Amino acid sequence: xxxxxxxxxxxxxxxxxxxxxxxxxxxxxxxxxxxxxxxxxxxxxxxxxxxxxxxxxxxxxxxxxxxxxxxxxxxxxxxxxxxxxxxxxxxxxxxxxxxxxxxxxxxxxxxxxxxxxxxxxxxxxxxxxxxxxxxxxxxxxxxxxxxxxxxxxx
Amino acid sequence: xxxxxxxxxxxxxxxxxxxxxxxxxxxxxxxxxxxxxxxxxxxxxxxxxxxxxxxxxxxxxxxxxxxxxxxxxxxxxxxxxxxxxxxxxxxxxxxxxxxxxxxxxxxxxxxxxxxxxxxxxxxxxxxxxxxxxxxxxxxxxxxxxxxxxxxxxxxxxxxxxxxxxxxxxxxxxxxxxxxxxxxxxxxxxxxxxxxxxxxxxxxxxxxxxxxxxxxxxxxxxxxxxxxxxxxxxxxxxxxxxxxxxxxxxxxxxxxxxxxxxxxxxxxxxxxxxxxxxxxxxxxxxxxxxxxxxxxxxxxxxxxxxx
Numbered sequence: 001x002x003x004x005x006x007x008x009x010x011x012x013x014x015x016x017x018x019x020x021x022x023x024x025x026x027x028x029x030x031x032x033x034x035x036x037x038x039x040x041x042x043x044x045x046x047x048x049x050x051x052x053x054x055x056x057x058x059x060x061x062x063x064x065x066x067x068x069x070x071x072x073x074x075x076x077x078x079x080x081x082x083x084x085x086x087x088x089x090x091x092x093x094x095x096x097x098x099x100x101x102x103x104x105x106x107x108x109x110x111x112x113x114x115x116x117x118x119x120x121x122x123x124x125x126x127x128x129x130x131x132x133x134x135x136x137x138x139x140x141x142x143x144x145x146x147x148x149x150x151x152x153x154x
Numbered sequence: 155x156x157x158x159x160x161x162x163x164x165x166x167x168x169x170x171x172x173x174x175x176x177x178x179x180x181x182x183x184x185x186x187x188x189x190x191x192x193x194x195x196x197x198x199x200x201x202x203x204x205x206x207x208x209x210x211x212x213x214x215x216x217x218x219x220x221x222x223x224x225x226x227x228x229x230x231x232x233x234x235x236x237x238x239x240x241x242x243x244x245x246x247x248x249x250x251x252x253x254x255x256x257x258x259x260x261x262x263x264x265x266x267x268x269x270x271x272x273x274x275x276x277x278x279x280x281x282x283x284x285x286x287x288x289x290x291x292x293x294x295x296x297x298x299x300x301x302x303x304x305x306x307x308x309x310x311x312x313x314x315x316x317x318x319x320x321x322x323x324x325x326x327x328x329x330x331x332x333x334x335x336x337x338x339x340x341x342x343x344x345x346x347x348x349x350x351x352x353x354x355x356x357x358x359x360x361x362x363x364x365x366x367x368x369x370x371x372x373x374x375x376x377x378x379x380x381x382x383x384x385x386x387x388x389x390x391x392x393x394x395x396x397x398x399x400x401x402x403x404x405x406x407x408x409x410x411x412x413x414x415x416x417x418x419x420x421x422x423x424x425x426x427x428x429x430x431x432x433x434x435x436x437x438x439x440x441x442x443x444x445x446x447x448x449x450x451x452x453x454x455x456x457x458x459x460x
Contacts, residue, residue, distance in 0.1 A: 109266075111265060113263075113265050113285050113286065114264065114266050115244070115262075115264045115265065115266040115267045115269075115270045115284075116266060116270075118264060119243055120243050120244055120270065121243070121245060122270055129354075138266065139269065140265065140266025140269050140270055141264075141265030141266040141284075141285070141287055142164065142166070142265070142266070142287060142288070142351070143265070143351060144350065144351045144354060
């Protein structure tokens with residue numbers, strides 16, 4: 001009997017590993033980070049076993065160190081995600097995502113009658129009202145936006 | 155007591171101090187609004203009016219306020235006579251009017267329009283109603299009317315009646331009433347209940363509220379019936395509309411023997427019978443008058459005089 005070949009996900013030399021992403025949400029995480037792109041090699045693991053969470057996703061991005069402003073937007077859909085910055089196979093920085101108080105230019109207001117959804121030169125801007133569960137308020141029309149509506153935009 | 159705001163966009167931006175400041179100034183300005191005293195506080199200043207939606211009271215009372223304070227008014231009352239018809243966006247129109255005026259008053263059909271403009275021009279912006287959103291100067295005059303009649307807001311029992319879903323005045327008003335510790339009853343058909351957003355805010359402010367669809371549940375205990383218009387277009391079935399309209403009709407027979415006042419942001423259609431107009435209950439025309447001194451107080455607070 002043939003022994004099944006195991007596909008191992010290799011460690012990366014330089015870049016960022018985003019771990020503990022809510023299971024099956026990594027594709028949305030990529031969208032938030034503007035990936036895939038021509039510059040970055042990306043490795044994904046979806047719905048894998050986790051010691052801390054039942055199931056999780058992992059994203060490894062080679063040769064790109066994420067800025068904290070990019071990382072924090074991930075908290076919108078994966079509040080437990082952790083970030084490891086890798087240099088020469090060593091973890092040089094570790095951190096958790098944290099939801100900022102303001103979300104800019106990432107989401108559109110679900111209210112079709114909001115000024116941010118028109119020909120005016122303006123993009124969506126939201127204040128975080130509560131973090132668990134995530135509830136946002138549109139800076140312009142003051143309408144509330146809940147998790148389901150946030151996820152549907154990715 | 156002082157005033158901290160540069161723009162009047164949403165009642166949520168106000169602190170209690172800000173509101174109290176406006177109420178206090180309003181009282182002082184009543185004789186000017188009644189043409190019993192003269193003021194030249196806004197002499198040489200110009201107010202720019204941008205009305206993308208029709209308005210009678212709000213527009214005329216802003217104009218009256220500015221003129222009674224010795225200032226001038228420019229602008230448009232409908233978009234037909236402006237370059238909006240040529241496709242100019244709001245940002246460009248506002249920037250242009252802001253070059254000519256010391257403050258802008260904006261009414262727009264889109265929610266958030268006034269906030270948006272306040273970020274791109276330097277002069278103070280006053281929101282005169284943005285879609286189904288906010289109408290803060292209406293709220294201030296509503297609060298002033300209650301304060302004027304009862305001498306306080308705290309502990310008042312106020313019923314908001316009618317279209318609580320789309321009626322923009324009730325959203326701002328309930329927020330302010332909550333801030334001042336009034337108790338509120340929301341009386342509406344199930345289809346037109348207070349939106350979740352507003353209930354969420356009121357809960358956060360620990361306001362005492364309750365909901366019912368029956369006006370008789372509240373008549374004996376409230377100090378104020380704040381009535382709003384139920385619009386026909388909200389109901390696809392005309393029969394349903396007639397039934398609902400009838401259930402929320404305020405007339406003198408219903409009010410007889412009660413200890414309360416009736417307010418309405420106007421225009422009314424037929425939700426309050428004309429037989430209430432000249433009774434001790436009907437306060438809505440007095441309320442509309444207070445729009446002038448309240449807006450005078452706002453203009454004085456926002457525009458620096460010479």
